[in-house]
Amino acid sequence: MRDFILFTLIVAAGTGGELCVSRAMKSVGEAASFHPAEILRVILRAIRQPFMWAGIGMMTLAFFALLGALSIYNVSFVVPVTALSYVAGAFGGVIFLHEHVGPRRWIGVLLVALGVTLVVLGKG
């Protein structure tokens, strides 16, 4: 049960956080150069986006869950299992956002699920 809560938090809060950050960065627009002033300008614009803060909040939650999981299991086990976010993302997209998920993407999702299963089986 403890493992289920930890990995669910890592996957769900992590994916939600990434989506929020991605959405915020689209509103910020392109970084025109590598110049420090330009990078600072992008960062200052980014932190004014509410979606950026929602994303950071969810990613913080996922981060503490990750620390919890890393205190129990090996890195080479915990990180691959978090790839389940791709499986969650596909189902979440279909159920909540009514996206159309094509056969190619389902194949990818199936491969990720298969890979995670092997990682879990190879735990011992």
Add this chain to the structure above:
Amino acid sequence: MSRDIPTASHHKPLRLKTFLMIFVMIIAGPFGNVLLGRGMKHIGSLALWPASQLLHTGLRVFSSASIWLGIASLIAFFVSYMLALSWADYSFVQPASSLAYGVVALLSWLILGERVSPLRWAGIAIICLGVFVVSHTAPRTTTRKTAG
């Protein structure tokens, strides 16, 4: 929509910068996770209750050098990820970052001396492939509302 069509002169340096940022992402992200793993293993079991124990645990976590180095590395990952996303589509950045799952296993084997079984290597390889396939599909499957 004219800014969606890059001119030849803008396209090439943009790709180079994006690839550089993706390279930073697939090294800094896994390296950060490995450092966090090292820090948390060093701290040992976590007591979360009662509140005084939670405070004690929090102090131990955030007084670890490995944890702070891991956080710094993840911040480097996060900044490069944000920059890459501002130049390129999520659907371009994400497939490339699928390599990070391989890198994290490699680093945890090399740095932490974790024993990675052949079955786990196989699983990780399939995850990389799966993430690549998932991310390499059409980025938009719903119609966008346009102003005109």
